[in-house]
Amino acid sequence: xxxxxxxxxxxxxxxxxxxxxxxxxxxxxxxxxxxxxxxxxxxxxxxxxxxxxxxxxxxxxxxxxxxxxxxxxxxxxxxxxxxxxxxxxxxxxxxxxxxxxxxxxxxxxxxxxxxxxxxxxxxxxxxxxxxxxxxxxxxxxxxxxxxxxxxxxxxxxxxxxxxxxxxxxxxxxxxxxxxxxxxxxxxxxxxxxxxxxxxxxxxxxxxxxxxxxxxxxxxxxxxxxxxxxxxxxxxxxxxxxxxxxxxxxxxxxxxxxxxxxxxxxxxxxxxxxxxxxxxxxxxxxxxxxxxxxxxxxxxx
Amino acid sequence: xxxxxxxxxxxxxxxxxxxxxxxxxxxxxxxxxxxxxxxxxxxxxxxxxxxxxxxxxxxxxxxxxxxxxxxxxxxxxxxxxxxxxxxxxxxxxxxxxxxxxxxxxxxxxxxxxxxxxxxxxxxxxxxxxxxxxxxxxxxxxxxxxxxxxxxxxxxxxxxxxxxxxxxxxxxxxxxxxxxxxxxxxxxxxxxxxxxxxxxxxxxxxxxxxxxxxxxxxxxxxxxxxxxxxxxxxxxxxxxxxxxxxxxxxxxxxxxxxxxxxxxxxxxxxxxxxxxxxxxxxxxxxxxxxxxxxxxxxxxx
Numbered sequence: 086x087x088x089x090x091x092x093x094x095x096x097x098x099x100x101x102x103x104x105x106x107x108x109x110x111x112x113x114x115x116x117x118x119x120x121x122x123x124x125x126x127x128x129x130x131x132x133x134x135x136x137x138x139x140x141x142x143x144x145x146x147x148x149x150x151x152x153x154x155x156x157x158x159x160x161x162x163x164x165x166x167x168x169x170x171x172x173x174x175x176x177x178x179x180x181x182x183x184x185x186x187x188x189x190x191x192x193x194x195x196x197x198x199x200x201x202x203x204x205x206x207x208x209x210x211x212x213x214x215x216x217x218x219x220x221x222x223x224x225x226x227x228x229x230x231x232x233x234x235x236x237x238x239x240x241x242x243x244x245x246x247x248x249x250x251x252x253x254x255x256x257x258x259x260x261x262x263x264x265x266x267x268x269x270x271x272x273x274x275x276x277x278x279x280x281x282x283x284x285x286x287x288x289x290x291x292x293x294x295x296x297x298x299x300x301x302x303x304x305x306x307x308x309x310x311x312x313x314x315x316x317x318x319x320x321x322x323x324x325x326x327x328x329x330x331x332x333x334x335x336x337x338x339x340x341x342x343x344x345x346x347x348x349x350x351x352x353x354x355x356x357x358x359x360x361x362x363x364x365x366x367x368x369x370x371x372x373x374x375x376x377x378x379x380x381x382x383x384x385x
Numbered sequence: 386x387x388x389x390x391x392x393x394x395x396x397x398x399x400x401x402x403x404x405x406x407x408x409x410x411x412x413x414x415x416x417x418x419x420x421x422x423x424x425x426x427x428x429x430x431x432x433x434x435x436x437x438x439x440x441x442x443x444x445x446x447x448x449x450x451x452x453x454x455x456x457x458x459x460x461x462x463x464x465x466x467x468x469x470x471x472x473x474x475x476x477x478x479x480x481x482x483x484x485x486x487x488x489x490x491x492x493x494x495x496x497x498x499x500x501x502x503x504x505x506x507x508x509x510x511x512x513x514x515x516x517x518x519x520x521x522x523x524x525x526x527x528x529x530x531x532x533x534x535x536x537x538x539x540x541x542x543x544x545x546x547x548x549x550x551x552x553x554x555x556x557x558x559x560x561x562x563x564x565x566x567x568x569x570x571x572x573x574x575x576x577x578x579x580x581x582x583x584x585x586x587x588x589x590x591x592x593x594x595x596x597x598x599x600x601x602x603x604x605x606x607x608x609x610x611x612x613x614x615x616x617x618x619x620x621x622x623x624x625x626x627x628x629x630x631x632x633x634x635x636x637x638x639x640x641x642x643x644x645x646x647x648x649x650x651x652x653x654x655x656x657x658x659x660x661x662x663x664x665x666x667x668x669x670x671x672x673x674x675x676x677x678x679x680x681x682x683x684x685x
Contacts (some may be wrong), residue, residue: 117554117560118554118560118561121562195603195607237560237562239562246607247607250607254417254418260417260418260537260608261418261606261607261608262421262537262539262563262605262606262607262608263562264607268604271600271603271604273596273597273599273600273622277625278625278629278668278669279625279629280596280599280622280625280626280629282599282600282603289590289604290589296573296580299573299580299582300571300573300582303495303571303582304568304571304589305562305605306561306562307495307546307547307550307561307562307564308560308561308562322573322580325577325578325579325580326580329578329579329580368578369578
């Protein structure tokens with residue numbers, strides 16, 4: 086491929102880089118309707134520790150509201166978050182808490198919600214970086230390389246679809262229509278001639294993890310992508326969906342094994358997969374990218 | 386715009402062509418995240434008379450199955466279709482009949498369904514053309530002009546999303562991930578490591594008409610498009626959604642007023658709109674394209 090030396094400069098030579106370059110070089114053999122890559126977001130395109138950025142956004146919103154509206158402390162999920170009560174948070178669970186937090190935005194238009202999200206990304210993460218700088222440089226390079234090869238990168242996140250869409254073009258060059266995630270239901274209101282969309286506090290469908298990621302790839306994309314990237318048990322079914330085909334699909338697992346530059350953790354077995362993902366990667370046809378060994382740089 | 390003379394060659398000079406050329410010329414003023422066009426399909430991109438092509442496909446499938454499986458005649462909707470019983474069809478309604486017909490494909494993979502659909506498009510329509518040649522040449526030219534201007538064309542159809550996705554790249558150059566329509570729910574089956582998608586016979590969400598088109602634009606696209614095109618009452622809310630903005634959105638209504646070259650009919654008031662669409666176009670900020678006056682050619 087012309088310009089090969091320019092490709093993926095932050096990726097060290099090794100099996101992961103070779104598998105990606107091989108995909109970029111054989112794109113002419115991939116049918117046009119399969120030239121799509123699906124990438125998880127939290128822990129795959131940006132840092133998800135110590136908390137998901139979306140959770141930090143929601144808690145920030147909650148704090149601001151609670152400062153002027155003490156009645157919010159009638160909700161046990163809100164109290165647990167405001168007080169940083171780890172035991173209560175674990176007992177309630179992240180999905181329950183997330184659903185309760187959706188109440189904060191009931192009735193908002195998508196435009197008003199997006200303004201709140203964009204403002205949050207200028208705030209500082211505990212590492213001292215603004216949240217908008219938590220993206221992984223090697224993955225941004227991969228997005229660019231995919232686009233140049235004619236493979237359309239799309240995000241399939243377990244996080245909120247509307248949350249990520251508010252910043253995806255800015256952070257990744259990915260327009261909102263190529264972002265899939267957990268989805269809020271809207272009501273269409275407004276008089277004749279002037280429809281207005283307003284958020285409900287209900288999910289449309291399931292949380293976008295596990296089998297739901299496979300169903301959502303079908304719903305939103307309608308093809309079997311040629312590349313899937315993820316880092317957690319919630320991505321396992323999507324990686325299998327891409328890799329279990331006739332052999333030309335590539336599944337890439339990001340391994341968080343770099344405590345010096347990021348965090349060291351491995352996704353463990355949970356509700357969405359039967360085994361730790363590194364064991365699954367070894368059994369299946371997945372390619373593993375070590376953040377420590379395969380990336381010369383982590384952040385942009 | 387350079388090459389302006391090449392644009393939209395089958396469109397006669399007039400208000401509709403001028404409005405489209407104006408949009409193409411002011412695209413630099415449109416924010417990148419709004420450079421999307423949403424186009425209805427039946428009656429907007431291809432001919433929907435005397436029946437929706439999808440209905441002809443379904444009846445063709447039903448006839449083939451019924452020839453070897455007489456038990457299908459136990460279903461009154463199937464009998465109405467097989468016998469061409471217009472009164473029974475009208476009494477049952479197209480939505481009920483469509484839902485019954487979804488049973489024919491329960492358990493199919495998306496790939497198997499797509500093969501059936503593609504095969505159907507080689508068959509002949511009552512006009513003598515293969516179904517794949519029922520597309521409108523002026524609208525294909527519009528899709529090309531939009532793409533060249535950096536506006537991504539997407540289909541938002543009341544018809545089946547999977548039906549249209551099977552042929553959208555071939556007919557329109559539009560990949561499956563830019564096709565939204567009425568959606569079948571899938572089950573994710575298959576053992577660990579090998580997920581398999583299989584059709585159910587249930588809808589996911591509402592039939593994609595009226596308010597549902599607005600909600601689905603949000604769900605699948607996540608922006609307010611800069612152009613919407615349609616031809617029926619089911620498109621009215623989507624056209625309003627695009628045109629009722631701050632004034633830079635263009636709503637285009639295709640008027641079927643050409644009995645010599647296609648059909649002459651006007652969409653009348655129904656469940657999705659309070660008034661005939663031509664009256665609505667006159668009241669609102671919609672642009673009307675007359676097939677008879679604005680198009681030098683209808684089919685490709």
